[in-house]
Amino acid sequence: MTEYENLEIFAKTTHQYELTFTENGIAIDLTGWTVYFVVKLNQEDSDANAKIKKTITSHSNATLGETLISLSSSDTDLSGSHYYEISYLDDDSNQDVLLFGRINFRKPVLDTRS
Numbered sequence: 001m002t003e004y005e006n007l008e009i010f011a012k013t014t015h016q017y018e019l020t021f022t023e024n025g026i027a028i029d030l031t032g033w034t035v036y037f038v039v040k041l042n043q044e045d046s047d048a049n050a051k052i053k054k055t056i057t058s059h060s061n062a063t064l065g066e067t068l069i070s071l072s073s074s075d076t077d078l079s080g081s082h083y084y085e086i087s088y089l090d091d092d093s094n095q096d097v098l099l100f101g102r103i104n105f106r107k108p109v110l111d112t113r114s
Contacts, residue, residue, distance in 0.1 A: 002097045007084065011105040012077050017069040018060075019086070019098075027065035032091030035059075037069045039084045039103060051078055078105040 009015050019035070021028040039052035047053060052075050059067040069086070084103040089095045 003099050004101050005099055006101045007103040008106060009071075009076060009103070010108045011079055012073045012108065014073055015071040015076060017071075017086075019067050019069070021065035021067075021088075027063070030059045030062040030065055030067060033057075033059070033062075033067075034089045035067050035069070036087045036089075037084070038087075039078070039082050041082050043083045051082060052076075052084075076105060079107065080105060 017037070021030060035056040037052065037054040037056070038047065038050045040050050052071065054069055054071075056067055056069060081102050081104045084099075084101065085097055086099040087095065087097045
């Protein structure tokens with residue numbers, strides 16, 4: 001089931017999204033699955049022009065349905081509001097969008113960290 005949710009993170013920071021895939025409370029084995037995370041300034045932008053594009057094929061614990069989307073500080077070196085989507089392609093070539101919406105990259109109060 002696709003869900004709409006707006007996200008907000010601080011620019012130039014690391015961030016992780018931990019996802020667990022289940023069906024009727026039972027973990028789905030993600031072996032052979034690909035999970036995608038994409039961020040675009042405009043929805044109609046091509047995938048090649050995405051601001052962030054992550055393709056996850058190695059999952060944190062595939063047999064327990066667990067995967068991790070990791071964003072580096074250089075990934076999140078963006079400002080303002082963008083569109084994002086988290087989707088998957090399973091081992092039977094079924095595909096779906098799990099989560100989508102707007103993601104806002106906020107400027108941190110502290111400019112530099114050392």
